[in-house]
Amino acid sequence: MSNPRFGVFILPDNQNQGTLESILIECAETKYSDLLKSATKYIEEIDQTKLTTKDLKDFHKPAGRNKAIISTISSILKPGKAIQVSIQDNKWINEESVRLHSMTLIKDFINDLINGNN
Template sequence: MNRPYPDLLNLSQAYIESIDRNQLTKNDLEDFKKPAGEKKAIISSISSILRTGKARQVSLQDNRWLDEQTLELESIKLIKNFLEQIIGL
């Protein structure tokens, strides 16, 4: 599968995995320990490079997260169809 920003993805994954969680409090890790917490941290890490200081949503809108190739992925097509049926996009 061809992903946008493969280097940023690999580096962000390595960065998140390298964090010494023993240095963080239970409160610090509250959101991180949620089911999607680590994935959100990876996405946030990438978006902080692409749109420094801006919300992740801005990066998703402004950058190549969903290019022509990723829009052809079956999982993305399913999401698009779901949204079309639910809210008429």
């Protein structure tokens, strides 16, 4: 019986704190740069004074802004669908984005884990 392999990878680059959305923003720059600019502008221009503290609770979390930007892009690409559907069906992961530093690190981590390297 073989021992199961496991590992821990800290998003986005195994060194800095982040989330999946940190990586998706990098990926969006490769394929959806116009949508990324528009979504970022939209999020930045929201008049937060018109919203309650409760409304903004998740937005003000460390990853809240990035999550809002990615959700906005996803809502254009796949209205009413979860971000997972957009990642699967759209071009978040593409020829260019797989060469991004963070994506290469994730790919190498998974390959090392599967192949028993380390």
